[in-house]
Amino acid sequence: MLNLNTYIGKLKLKNPVLVASGTFGYAEEFSDFIDLRELGAIVTKTITLNPRQGNPAPRTCETPAGMLNSIGLENPGLEVFISEKLPFLVKTGVPVIVSIASESGPQDFIILARQLDKIKSVAAIELNISCPNIKSHIAYRISHIAKLIAQDPKSTYEIVKSVRKVTHKTLITKLSPNVTDIVEIAQAAESAGSDAVSLINTLTGMSIDVENHRPRIAAITGGLSGPGIRPVAVRMVWEAYQKVNIPIIGMGGIMDTSSALEFFLAGATAISVGTANFINPRATIEIIKGLKEYLIRNKIKDINSIVGSLKI
């Protein structure tokens, strides 16, 4: 009997294939293409306390083997999310992981987490402290350089710690690859009580239209995603895996089964499919099927036994 069950904190998943926040809307958009019930879990588009309009267009552009985006966390806010988006998600029967972000320091995270903690159908909370596209994530400024919370171990620790105090739900912290040392940030999240870390969010990038001398997205810089960033993501999962004991949810350019497997071998307990959802809405389902085939072909009974099984 093949085992695909995985644990993220207290949360049991029937398989380790998730969708990355921001690439799956609130799942409705994908119901024409896949049976949502097959997913391991659904991570929502990040919500904030109040509605956000997001950034002006153009918000995306294609890059070599990837894309840049600066959506700016457009979302309907907590209240509308709960009344209009959550019921559909819950109906799928799949664990719902709600991604949250703050527009004003720790306070919003605490309010959001408190509210979500009361909702039984919310399976887990993911702290998005690593979105490169909104100013409110700025933790502090040094020499006029704005930083994300996830770019500073101390800020990461403080935010995770303060949210940990107000919720018993499984808490996942999503980290940024735009750092010198991913390990110290992952350790900060772990020591503050995070049940798992998601890595990686997008890499900050920029693309220029040389004909008109303008940036190709309105926000000038944005987050780079897609298969082009996969080696960076795999490397960071590998680095973090050696130093932290909490589960890692690996993501960054996963397009198919083989790229998903790279993350498991590097140390991810579960994986998230992101940009691939835009190109092939069936990517998640194909990966779940492909993982089973891989395990059977290699006579492996439990997917957990390949986690971190990289040979060096």
Next chain:
Amino acid sequence: MQKKVFQEKSKVISNARMAKDYFKLSLSSMRIPATAKPGQFVQIRISDKTAPLLRRPLGIHRVGPKSFEVLFKVVGEGTRILSQRKPGEYLDIIGPVGNGFDLTVATQASILVAGGMGVAPLTFLAEKLAKRKVNSSKLIVLIGAKTRNEVLCAKEFSDLGCEVKIATDDGSRGLRGKVTQLLERILLTGCIYACGPKPMLRKIAAISKQHHIPAQVSLEEHMACGIGACLGCVINTKKGFQRVCKEGPVFGSEEIIW
């Protein structure tokens, strides 16, 4: 739940050059032709490679019983690869997507205004409008292009019984000037359907407002997913940002904040 959008492997029936850099791609499809509405589009995966990564959105040009056509111009790497796809090959298609034109408002006269590749979805629209045509109703098609070589589909429109007028930037066919000048010259009654570059649509919105004639405009924006998930393709409207791929691509011209 009834599916509205399909993902299919569609066989290339033909991929023919219409003019320099312009192609007409015909694809077999079981489910898209039956549900497609004028103004909707398909998201085509041009190859299984990871670069270029994203699908290409193309307006549905015409539909047959088990097939549909799209028109495209080679403007970059993606469309260049698409132009090389051969009959018998398969393409991964998502569609039909978007809202499409509202045909119920069509009255005595429908004025279709196409700029460049804007002719593609308007041909499909003209077909539908021609079928519903009652007694004295008129179908007028105004086509704008850079040169006469880039005037596409004029014959298709006249074959459908439309009155066709043309404007080219260099005067090599029809009026020398912009298609919006043609629009200003004709007697303005009825309703306008337009597809083309944003400056053209902006001008049409102004004409629509000035003459109190409703205009539906089909917009383009950079798209990643095309199915409403990524929130990449927004346009600023009186109701806030709206997704061109989902709430659009067709909007009432008065809804847009130009």
